[in-house]
Amino acid sequence: MNIYEMLFLITMGFALKKILKEDKPFIxxxxxxxNFLLTLFVFSNVASKDLAYLLRIKIVFIYVFLVIGLSLVASYLYGLKLKDEKWRGALIILSIYPNTVxxxxxIASLFLKDLTPVILYASTNTLIVLPVATFIAAHYSTGGASLKESLLKALKFPPTSANLLALALVLLGIRLPDGFLTLLNKIGWWSIPALLIYFGSRINLQKFEWRKLGEVGLFRVAVPFLFVFLTLNSPREIFYAIxxxxxxPPAIMANAILARYRLREEEAIGVTVILTLLVLTLFLVLKALISVNF
Known part of the structure; x- marks a missing residue:
């Protein structure tokens, strides 16, 4: 799938929402x-690998922790000077919770054929950042949620469970038939266009502030991009995956958490939409430059 097809699907989701004027079909x-397609896609990609492959890409797991930690610390320190405590909490959550799926x-499929490193990054990231983001949201709001409850919620997310099951099979040396995994992968691939249409249906620009766009863009995109670009020296498939x-840009789930805890969700949605378009443009330019040079 190329980036123009991605933009078309996002636009389709936005247009369909305007026409249908209800949330149920998109839910x-x-x-x-x-719960189904992405679960098959994740399981088939990871289960098709072996232990030697996972050991070669252990750097993926390391960078998940490094990037989350960097964005968390940087956005927290910056937020100390903000008077709006609710936006301070929202900024931290938006900064640490990327739209990895x-x-x-x-976007990763523009650069890579094998998305296993991408899937492992996304699954590990979700497992870590969902409870952290929920805990932060509870702290900055009048609500409440324990870290244990949030972690259990992350584990109940079907793709995360599928990833853990597939990893267990790989670690145990159990290899499923290639034909079976290929079939699951072909079916599961349709999760990508489905998710893009859903994302388009969530677009809402009721409130938008350029300053807040700059703040989220700095800690969610610019800082991690420069950190990875300047520090990571790995094979092509690992480098582009990370x-x-x-x-x-921020994940849909990050905005959902903000909405649940009433932490400036309307401003966050506007920022997320604009930042998404900017990130798409960034990687379109990067892809074009790579095509010219190679």
Whole structure:
């Protein structure tokens, strides 16, 4: 899938939402994609690998922790000078929670054929950042949620469970038939266009501030992008997997958490939409430059 097809699907989702004027069809699409299609896609990609392959890409797991930690510390320190405590919490959550699946997978597919490193980054990131983001949201709001509850919620996310199951099979040396995994992969691939249509249906620009765009863009995109670009020296498939995933705009789930805890969700949605378009442009330019030079 190329970036123009991605933009078309996002636009389609936005247009369909305007025409249908209801959320139910898109909620069903999200459930089908997340709970079934994406689960098959994640499982088939990871289960098709062996232990030697996972050991070669251990740097992926290391960079998940490094990028989350960097964005968390940087946005927190910057937020200390902000008077709006609710936006301070929202900024931290938006900064640490990238859109690794709905946007990260399609963009990574522009550079890579094997998305296993991308999937492992996304799954590990979700497992870590979901409880952290929920805990931060609870701290900056009047609500409350324990770290244990948030971690259990992350584990109940079907693609995360599928990833852990597939990793267990690989570690145990259990290899499923290639034909079976190929079939699952072909079916699961449709999660990518489905997620893009769903993302388009969520676009909302009711409130938007350029200053807040700059703040989120700095800590969610610019800082991780430069950190990975300047420090990571790995094979092409690892480099682009980490660079893309680490530099994605805020996830839909990040905005959902903000909405649940009433932490400036309307401003966050506007920032997320504009930043998504800017990130798409960034990687379109990067892809064009690579094509010219190679």
């Amino acid at each position: 069903w699409l999200k459930e089908l994609s997340n 709905a946007l990260g997978f399609p 660079l893309v995933e680490a530099s994605m």
